[in-house]
Amino acid sequence: MYGPGDVRVEERAAPRLVEPTDAIIRVSAACVCGSDLWPYRGIEEMQWPAPMGHEYAGIVEEVGDEVTTVEPGQFVVGSFWATDNTCEICRAGYHSACVDRVPMGALGAQADRLRVPLADGTLVATPDIPPDDLVASLLSASDVLGTGWFGAVAAEAGPGKTVAVVGDGAVGLLAVLAAEQLGAERIIAMSRHASRQRLAREFGATDIVEQRGDAGVAAIKELTNGLGAHSVVEAVGTQESMMQAIHATRPGGHVGFVGVAHGVALDGMDLFWSLAHVHGGPAPVRRFLPELIDLIWNRQIDPGKVFDLELPLDEAATGYRAMDQRDAIKVLLRP
């Protein structure tokens, strides 16, 4: 990306092993993330030009001398953070704050080759080379599925719970899928787009609320005996969506927020009186990867459905435009 709105695909030097813990992978599929739209829209500053992309799945080509858990020829999925998976923070399940973490975005996963630092702690191999129709789902585990899953876990979605999801982007839709897998009793998707509502229902939504803001909160309360949802996933990252999430949560309930909270300020008194639990941030996807890969491999979930536009990598600029204008939920790029 050369600046807001300016995405170019160009030849760059092939990545090479730098550290003995690195792996080089041939990217089978990459994609455009909702968070890539922040710089694309000029809301987030970067040093231009910047390599883009942090979601990836592909075949290992080469590994450094110290890599022991993956080998050339394996199909692997990694998180958008490279992590050691051994530090105290990783062991507690918070890989996204690993003391050795490296942001994959800086390396640029929207490419045909990718260097993955800390390969042992970052990559998870699938049982075999996947059939082509599983690749999109496996790619989704790299971020959007893992992030939606974390949102649902952070919101403590589970049996007996009413879960509301604010945001109908790929992450919000996959939070619906996660809530369903986690056993939620009722899942309310907040969406005003017919195609996204349809996908939310496919993923397990039992109710749809089209209203936003205070009207959206009132609608959730009406569906929950005046109390609010037990669990609310926030998957947008704006002031309005965050307030909608907190106010739609019952006292003692849980907000899981995974939208990158740009320009959001939480009023302390409001939070105090809400008595909600609030937890979120960059998803520790690596924690969930083995489980998510299993679910996909066994065809128990089909998160790849969020990709409604597939383009060759060369047409990445078109993909960004489609996401920006919400013509596409999620764009898959094939190198």
Place this chain on the structure above:
Amino acid sequence: MYGPGDVRVEERAAPRLVEPTDAIIRVSAACVCGSDLWPYRGIEEMQWPAPMGHEYAGIVEEVGDEVTTVEPGQFVVGSFWATDNTCEICRAGYHSACVDRVPMGALGAQADRLRVPLADGTLVATPDIPPDDLVASLLSASDVLGTGWFGAVAAEAGPGKTVAVVGDGAVGLLAVLAAEQLGAERIIAMSRHASRQRLAREFGATDIVEQRGDAGVAAIKELTNGLGAHSVVEAVGTQESMMQAIHATRPGGHVGFVGVAHGVALDGMDLFWSLAHVHGGPAPVRRFLPELIDLIWNRQIDPGKVFDLELPLDEAATGYRAMDQRDAIKVLLRP
């Protein structure tokens, strides 16, 4: 209270049963709360004159026809909210957001007689009339102990955890006691007052940090291998104390905040990157009362030590002044 700084003790009409679910109690001991200082200092608006006080323990004098769990002659402790203890929110342990709640502060517990609505759901009787040396501790369960306890529970203090407590008022000190009872491995009290540090150590603090703000955060990190505490209790309610709490928490750790958050704004991005869990609000003291009364009755804890000034109710104005000027940690008033 007739206005900021203006506390008067005067004769008012004796409270009488209004609802069949009410009880009238003869107050054995009441006290001044840190939160009473907000209006006293003119930071919180009230409609003047306002009856004051929401912490109480005493003898039941009279009960309404529908009251079944307490009876005249019993010694009882109640929370600062009157609650039904039967609604869905109470059953989930969040009595402070009971759908039928009544704030006891509006009734004025700094008095010799007090009407307690929803007596069955609010009051807990002690096994017998307590010896005089237990009264202060039982009174503390009404709010400061229950609130500190909730802070420690919200921060998920427990075995193996390092717990930091921001705030050395009665609530903060009792959060130290709670963390110790909950089995925390290490308890860091943040305090710069020798007498409060001493009490913190008596209650179980293993370390004292005198610095505040960023320096306080740095000190906590230094004590925790650079990672931050697992659990941090915030018991002040200012912007600085809240930031101190969040920044002193390791990724994936828990902040329990029980300071009434006046003028506090949490930056969404800051919270996002902290990966902390944040939970707090008005403490659901009723949830903990039976357990706390047991611990006090069996002399396993001595939270009454936070009362370092005892005055006759007539001298309530002196008590407010002592709390305001931090000459006293907590003032007990005897009607």
